[in-house]
Amino acid sequence: MARRSFPLSKVYGLLEPGPVVMVTTACGGQANIMTLSWLTMMEFEPPLAGCVVSDRNYSFGLLKATGECVISIPAVEIAEKVVGCGNTTGAKTDKFKKFGLTPLPASKVGAPLIEECFANLECRVIDTSMVDKYGLFILEVVKAWIDPSVKNPRTIHHRGRGNFTVDGKRIRLKSKMK
């Protein structure tokens, strides 16, 4: 990934459309990946996002223990790898190896970036008060990267049970909304 620093003020535009993302965590030299769609923006700047992680996920423990992760946004070209990561548990499998994904060192957190994703957001957990009740981690994006060689990436959106929508046409409407 020819990566370029991406302004934190524009991160909401990457997550607000609701793409399926991959979230990486790392602890003790071992990194894991989970696939996730239960994510919302919560603040523009510094960018905050809320993500819901089931405690049945292997990544739940890593995220809780380290307080760090990377949100990686895949385009449709690697959809099968994304779904593969969602169907496998990191307790038994090195998902980077199994699915041919490449970990890259992040700059501010211990979790790795994923080279094959067009955007990578380094995050720190800033609020765990809703973790026990809802599995809701509140994250601050502390550094964002995009791959400038990827033009108009088309993300995938999960509709349940293996059904996805791929980004189609882009439209522009007169709007005062940020």
Added chain:
Amino acid sequence: MARRSFPLSKVYGLLEPGPVVMVTTACGGQANIMTLSWLTMMEFEPPLAGCVVSDRNYSFGLLKATGECVISIPAVEIAEKVVGCGNTTGAKTDKFKKFGLTPLPASKVGAPLIEECFANLECRVIDTSMVDKYGLFILEVVKAWIDPSVKNPRTIHHRGRGNFTVDGKRIRLKSKMK
């Protein structure tokens, strides 16, 4: 809208893809609409969703006061009305009238359904503990409706500053994920 009751167990498949939605509220005979993208599923069943509403929105007060709303999901055909609702404040405007949207009585909450939307989800606020800090309302969907006459609705996804993606191709991948 020829409406049909929709199973609560399938609601996540409507919200998880991250569409722009409209949220209606009502108080004292007055109804309002806000446009919103900061929303995530939080539980499958009963379906819980978290939505972030700025206290600068007129709807914030109505939602806090009544503890009820309807999440209405529009398809691309009414995208201009959706953006219009996002660009206008309900403090001064009857948005139903201004944008030619039709309120219909809900069955379990005081807020209205929107006839022109292909899905309407009646919601009750069940947790306000994160409202003061983050504007996060946790909602339980108590009744869901779809318009069975709308086949394969294409939703819109907000990328910021008037830029939207429209649903494109649907794909199916072998997945064990719910």
